[in-house]
Amino acid sequence: MEWPLKRTVNTKNIRVLLPSIVVVAVLLIFGATLSGRFISVRNLGSILMTASLLVFATTAQNIVFLSGNNGIDLSIGAVMSMTALVGPMMPIGTPVEFAFATLTVIAMGAVCGLLNGLGIRVLSIPPLIMTLIMSNVIYGFTLFVTKGRPAMELSKILLGVNKTVFPMIRVLTICGVVAVAAAEIILRKTRAGRKLAIVGDNPNAAGLCGLRVSLISVAAYVCSGGIAGFAGFMLVGYAGSAIMRMADSYTLLSVAAAIIGGTSVAGGRGSFVGGALGSLVLILLTSILQMLNIPQGARFVIQGVLLAVILLTNTRSEKLRQ
Amino acid sequence: MTDEPVLSMEGIVKGFGGIVVLDRVDFSVRRGEVHALMGENGAGKSTLMKILAGIYHKDDGRIFVEGREINIKSPNDPIRAGIAFVHQHPNLVPMFDVAHNIFLGQEPLRGRRVDHKKIYAEAGKILAAIGTAISPHALARDLTVAERQELSIARALSFAPRVIAFDEPTAPLSFKEVERLFEVISRLTKNNVTVIYISHRMDEIFRISERITVLRNGKSITTLTTKETTPDEVIHAMLGSDIAFNPKSVYDETGETVLKVEGIVTKNLPQTIDFSLRRGEVLGLFGLVGAGRTEVVRALFGVDRINAGALEVNDRRFGAVSPSLMMRNGVALVPEDRHALGLVMDMTIKENISLANMNSFKLGPFINHARERAAVRGLSHQLSIKSRGINTPVSSLSGGNQQKVVLAKWLHRRPSVLILDEPTVGVDVGAKGEIYNLVNSLAKSGVSVIFISSEPEEIFRVADRILVMYRRRIVGEFQAGATDIKKLMAIATGVQAAS
Structure with missing residues (x-):
C-alpha cells in the first residue's frame, strides 16, 4: 500500500523538475560542442560556485513566493549589496570574529525582511511596492554607512569560500547544497514548512484552522532577508571586492530561477531543489553567452529574451497540467 | 396591459456535465406587469436568468420578444432586444461618476469625441424618471448600497428596455430602502x-407582483395570479407535496449549557443575537441565503469582530474571540x-486533515509522519472517505468526500461544539445520509452541533431545536416536533411573524 503511493508522489515531484533538468543537460551539451574548455573541471567548478550564489538568492525568493499573498521580494539584490559592502568593514581575523560577522550580516538582512513583512502585513502595502521601497532605503543606508567606498581588502577567512575541496567542488558550492537541502527538508518535513505552504495556498482556510497567517507571512520575509544577507557576504568573499549595487541583477535572476524551478507565483507550491536547478540554468546560459564572445549589452538582451521564453513555457505547461 | 407576452421563454433546457438543471422550462411575462420568479435554492431561477442574460447558453428551447424569436449568444443580444438586468452586486466603476457609469460603454458621441454634456443631461433625465436624489456628478464609490442599486437601475433604463429583471434586489437593503425600491418599480x-x-x-412578492411563476428542481411548476393565490399555495408549489418528514427527537433536555450567545452585535449583524446550546443538542439554524446565518457563525468563530455582547463556551466567558x-x-x-474556506485544494487528504491538528503530530520541529498517517487512516476509515489513498489531492475527490475530509479535520480534535454551515451543499444523496448519521451519532456521544441549512427537510431530519433567521435576526424558535415545513418557510420568507 505504502510503496506505490510513495512512487506516484516522487514521479510527480520529478515531473515538476524535469524541464529544468532537461534544459541543464541541453545547455551542457551545447557548451561542450562550442569548446572543450567549457566542460573542463575548472570551468564547471566555477559555474557551480557562481550558481551557488544565485541559489541563496533564489531560496530567499522562493520562501516569499511560497508564502502567497502576491509575495515577492525585490529587495534581495539591495540586501546582498549591503552586506557585501558592510560585512567586510567588521574585523574578521579569527574564526570567532568571522562567525560573529556572519551572524551580524544575517541579522541585518533579517531586519530588512522584518520591515518588509510589517509594511506588507500591518500597513497592507503591496509586496511589490513595499520591497521596492525597501531596496531604495537599503541603498541609502549602505551609502550612508560606507560613504560610497568600495570594499577592497578582505580577510583570508572570507576569501576561503573560493577554496577547492574536491575537484569541481568549492567551499561555497557546499554551502549552497547544504542550504538547499536544509530548506527542502524544512518545507517537506517540518510543521513550520507545512504551515508556510498552507498559508500560501489558501490563507482563508489556514486562518479558520487557527494558523496565525500574518505571523507566518512576516516570518517568511524575515527568513528571506536573512538568507539574502548571508548571500551578500558570500558574494564579496567570492568576488574579492564589492562596490555599490553590485548585486542588483540577483533580484530579477532570483525571481526567474524560482519560476523556472516550478514555483507558483500564486503561492503554496514550489521547491527549493527546483530553484537550485533554475539557478544552474541561468548561470549556464550566461556562461555560454560569454564564451560566444557576445558583448555585454547584447548578452543582456539575449538573456532577457530567453528568460521570457522559458517563463512562457513554464506558465503554459502549468495551465496544461490543470 | 394586454395578455400578449412581451417576453416568453419556451421549453428551455440546460445541463451542466450531465446534470439537467433546467428541464423544459416555460416562462412568459406580459407588458407592464411585475412577475415574480420563485423557487428554493437550486431550483433553477438563476440559471434561467443567466440564459436570458447571455451568460449561459441554452441547450434547447426558444426565446421570443414581442412574438419574434431572438437568438441570445452574448450579453449584448438581450440588450438589443430590450431586456436589461439589475444584478445583486452591480458592476460599477468606482472612480467614475454616476452619469459616466450609466453610459459606460455606450457614451453618446459628438463627432469623434465623447459628448460629456449630453451624458450629464441624459443621466439627469433618467435619474429624475426613477425619482432618485442622487447626483449625476457623485462618484460611484461614495454611494450607499441602495444608491448603487438605483444607479444600476438607471443604467438598465439607459437601454430603454421593455423588460428589467431584478435578482434578489432587496437582500442588502434596509426597510426604508426597500420602500424606495418599490416606488421605483411602480414607476417603471x-x-x-x-x-x-x-x-x-414572500411578503414582498405578495405586495408588488401580479403573477408568480414557481420553479422546482429545474421544472416550471405553475404560474399563479397573485391576487388569487396564497403564500401557503406558493410554498406548497415550491416544495412539492411529496415531501415526507419525520422529525427526529429525544435528547437530554437537562444537559448543561455548553455555549451561550448573549446579545452579540457585529458589523454584519446590526441587531443582537441571543441563543444557547446544550450538551448533545443539535440546533438547526434555518434561513434562506442572505438571512444572516453565516454571519452568526463568523461572529462565533472570531472571524468578524464582536462589537457588543459576549460568548460563553463551557462556562468560560469571552468578549473577543479568534x-x-x-x-x-x-x-x-x-x-x-x-x-475557498475549508480545504487547501492542491494538498492531499492527509495534509488537509492535519491542517487543524499540526500540534498533535509534533516531533520536535518536525511532523511525526507515522502518527499523522495512522491518525488520518483511522479517520478516513471512520468516515469512509473514498479515495485512492491518503496522499490523493482533495481536488480529485467528489463533493461528499471533500466534505468528509473537512469533517475529519475537525473530528480529530474531539470538539465539544461543532458548527456545520450548509454541510450538504454540493454533496450527493448517499453522502448526505452519511453526514446526517454522523451528526446524530456525534450528538449521542455528547457533542453539541449547530447545523445551518436552507433546506427545511434537512433541518427536520437532524435538529432537536430550530432557530429561524430572517433579515439578520433570529425571528423564530421551535422544538423539532412543534412545527412544520410550511410554517418554517412562512417565517423564513417574512410572510408570518413567529408566534
Whole structure:
C-alpha cells in the first residue's frame, strides 16, 4: 500500500523538475560542442560556485513566493549589496570574529525582511511596492554607512569560500547544497514548512484552522532577508571586492530561477531543489553567452529574451497540467 | 396591459456535465406587469436568468420578444432586444461618476469625441424618471448600497428596455430602502416596463407582483395570479407535496449549557443575537441565503469582530474571540464554502486533515509522519472517505468526500461544539445520509452541533431545536416536533411573524 503511493508522489515531484533538468543537460551539451574548455573541471567548478550564489538568492525568493499573498521580494539584490559592502568593514581575523560577522550580516538582512513583512502585513502595502521601497532605503543606508567606498581588502577567512575541496567542488558550492537541502527538508518535513505552504495556498482556510497567517507571512520575509544577507557576504568573499549595487541583477535572476524551478507565483507550491536547478540554468546560459564572445549589452538582451521564453513555457505547461 | 407576452421563454433546457438543471422550462411575462420568479435554492431561477442574460447558453428551447424569436449568444443580444438586468452586486466603476457609469460603454458621441454634456443631461433625465436624489456628478464609490442599486437601475433604463429583471434586489437593503425600491418599480410598470422579480421574500412578492411563476428542481411548476393565490399555495408549489418528514427527537433536555450567545452585535449583524446550546443538542439554524446565518457563525468563530455582547463556551466567558481561541476551547467550524474556506485544494487528504491538528503530530520541529498517517487512516476509515489513498489531492475527490475530509479535520480534535454551515451543499444523496448519521451519532456521544441549512427537510431530519433567521435576526424558535415545513418557510420568507 505504502510503496506505490510513495512512487506516484516522487514521479510527480520529478515531473515538476524535469524541464529544468532537461534544459541543464541541453545547455551542457551545447557548451561542450562550442569548446572543450567549457566542460573542463575548472570551468564547471566555477559555474557551480557562481550558481551557488544565485541559489541563496533564489531560496530567499522562493520562501516569499511560497508564502502567497502576491509575495515577492525585490529587495534581495539591495540586501546582498549591503552586506557585501558592510560585512567586510567588521574585523574578521579569527574564526570567532568571522562567525560573529556572519551572524551580524544575517541579522541585518533579517531586519530588512522584518520591515518588509510589517509594511506588507500591518500597513497592507503591496509586496511589490513595499520591497521596492525597501531596496531604495537599503541603498541609502549602505551609502550612508560606507560613504560610497568600495570594499577592497578582505580577510583570508572570507576569501576561503573560493577554496577547492574536491575537484569541481568549492567551499561555497557546499554551502549552497547544504542550504538547499536544509530548506527542502524544512518545507517537506517540518510543521513550520507545512504551515508556510498552507498559508500560501489558501490563507482563508489556514486562518479558520487557527494558523496565525500574518505571523507566518512576516516570518517568511524575515527568513528571506536573512538568507539574502548571508548571500551578500558570500558574494564579496567570492568576488574579492564589492562596490555599490553590485548585486542588483540577483533580484530579477532570483525571481526567474524560482519560476523556472516550478514555483507558483500564486503561492503554496514550489521547491527549493527546483530553484537550485533554475539557478544552474541561468548561470549556464550566461556562461555560454560569454564564451560566444557576445558583448555585454547584447548578452543582456539575449538573456532577457530567453528568460521570457522559458517563463512562457513554464506558465503554459502549468495551465496544461490543470 | 394586454395578455400578449412581451417576453416568453419556451421549453428551455440546460445541463451542466450531465446534470439537467433546467428541464423544459416555460416562462412568459406580459407588458407592464411585475412577475415574480420563485423557487428554493437550486431550483433553477438563476440559471434561467443567466440564459436570458447571455451568460449561459441554452441547450434547447426558444426565446421570443414581442412574438419574434431572438437568438441570445452574448450579453449584448438581450440588450438589443430590450431586456436589461439589475444584478445583486452591480458592476460599477468606482472612480467614475454616476452619469459616466450609466453610459459606460455606450457614451453618446459628438463627432469623434465623447459628448460629456449630453451624458450629464441624459443621466439627469433618467435619474429624475426613477425619482432618485442622487447626483449625476457623485462618484460611484461614495454611494450607499441602495444608491448603487438605483444607479444600476438607471443604467438598465439607459437601454430603454421593455423588460428589467431584478435578482434578489432587496437582500442588502434596509426597510426604508426597500420602500424606495418599490416606488421605483411602480414607476417603471406605469411606463409599461415589465419587471421580472426574483426574491425569496414572500411578503414582498405578495405586495408588488401580479403573477408568480414557481420553479422546482429545474421544472416550471405553475404560474399563479397573485391576487388569487396564497403564500401557503406558493410554498406548497415550491416544495412539492411529496415531501415526507419525520422529525427526529429525544435528547437530554437537562444537559448543561455548553455555549451561550448573549446579545452579540457585529458589523454584519446590526441587531443582537441571543441563543444557547446544550450538551448533545443539535440546533438547526434555518434561513434562506442572505438571512444572516453565516454571519452568526463568523461572529462565533472570531472571524468578524464582536462589537457588543459576549460568548460563553463551557462556562468560560469571552468578549473577543479568534479562531485559534475558539479551537482551544473545543469549538470547530465546517465553513460554508469548502473550496475557498475549508480545504487547501492542491494538498492531499492527509495534509488537509492535519491542517487543524499540526500540534498533535509534533516531533520536535518536525511532523511525526507515522502518527499523522495512522491518525488520518483511522479517520478516513471512520468516515469512509473514498479515495485512492491518503496522499490523493482533495481536488480529485467528489463533493461528499471533500466534505468528509473537512469533517475529519475537525473530528480529530474531539470538539465539544461543532458548527456545520450548509454541510450538504454540493454533496450527493448517499453522502448526505452519511453526514446526517454522523451528526446524530456525534450528538449521542455528547457533542453539541449547530447545523445551518436552507433546506427545511434537512433541518427536520437532524435538529432537536430550530432557530429561524430572517433579515439578520433570529425571528423564530421551535422544538423539532412543534412545527412544520410550511410554517418554517412562512417565517423564513417574512410572510408570518413567529408566534
